[in-house]
Every structure is written in structure tokens, then in C-alpha cells.
């Protein structure tokens with residue numbers, strides 16, 4: 001069974017913890033991570049970076065001295081999943097809509113655009129077709145809250161996990177990707193009671209653990 005940490009500096013971390021706690025068959029413990037020491041505990045199997053506000057989250061992370069340890073986690077090839085703001089932090093490049101610095105963890109060879117769906121539709125729910133999920137004939141309900149989109153990817157390194165189509169004839173946007181140990185979703189699976197994304201991540205964590213030399 002796995003010990004999964006959720007970065008708990010800001011944002012929707014308790015929702016992830018709540019959902020993970022329901023997956024008792026696979027999850028031994030879901031832990032709030034606030035310090036470098038907690039992150040560096042060798043018994044921690046995987047990490048989730050929640051949604052929230054990426055600029056604030058990065059600021060708090062820098063102040064609490066956990067930014068560099070987070071970068072080391074990603075570089076070491078350990079499993080990490082970022083949702084929404086968490087996805088922004090994992091990206092190598094983020095286009096911002098407001099002025100001001102944006103410190104990133106990085107690691108994911110993508111460019112994201114924050115708040116991409118603009119002022120007219122800040123939040124929406126869309127049915128997504130996600131082939132990698134268990135029971136994938138059933139659409140996954142994607143909850144988008146001031147969500148980013150993935151504008152461009154390095155196709156040699158990054159694979160697309162899901163796209164959203166916002167209405168007939170409109171453009172499709174990439175909203176979930178995977179690159180090695182990194183999973184990123186622009187939407188919030190922790191705000192639904194559909195646990196398939198979390199179960200997919202758990203499978204991924206096991207696959208990564210079995211292919212990474214100890």
C-alpha cells in the first residue's frame with residue numbers, strides 16, 4: 001500500500017486527501033505535506049500538487065523552503081501529479097495574464113496559459129473522453145475552475161491524456177498530459193466523486209516504482 005503526500009500550503013488539498021482516504025485498498029496513508037522534512041521522508045511514495053492559486057502557492061513554497069526540494073523530487077523521477085495550479089507549477093513555461101513573477105517547479109516540457117478560458121466562462125464542467133482511465137467508455141466529468149490550458153507540448157516527451165472541446169466547431173484544447181513520472185490535469189478530479197483519475201495515478205505510481213531502480 002502507498003503513502004501519498006499532498007502539498008498542503010494553499011488550495012484544494014483536503015479534497016485530494018478525502019478522495020485518497022476512500023481508496024483504502026491501495027492507499028495506506030494520505031499525508032499533508034508542509035515541510036521539506038515531510039517531503040524528504042523516504043517512505044513517501046508519491047506526491048500530488050493541488051489546485052489553488054499558483055502564484056500564492058509558489059510564494060508560500062519559497063518562504064517555507066520547500067521549493068528546491070520539490071524540484072529535486074521531480075528531477076529524481078518520483079511520481080508527481082499536479083491538478084490545475086499544480087499543473088502550472090510543474091510546467092517549464094507559464095504564460096501569465098497578469099503582471100508579476102511566476103516561480104515554477106518545472107519538469108514538464110509544456111507551455112501553459114493560465115486562466116485560459118477567460119472572464120466569460122471562468123468555471124465549467126465538461127465531459128471528457130479519457131482513454132487511459134479504467135472503464136473508459138464512461139466520460140469523466142472535468143471540473144474547470146479558472147483553469148489553465150496546455151498551449152504547446154514537446155511531442156517527443158509528452159503524451160496527451162485528455163482534450164476538451166468547448167462547443168461544436170470550436171477548438172480542442174489539451175487539458176491533461178503525462179511525461180514519465182509527471183501527470184498533469186487542468187481540471188479537478190478531486191472535486192468529483194469519480195475516483196478513476198486517482199486510481200489511474202495509483203497504477204502509474206506502481207509502474208514507476210517497479211521500473212525505477214531503488
Ligand code: GLN
Nearest residue numbers: 051052053054084085146
Ligand atoms: N487560476 C489559477 C492559477 O492561475 C488556477 C486555478 C485552479 O487551480 N483552480 O493559478
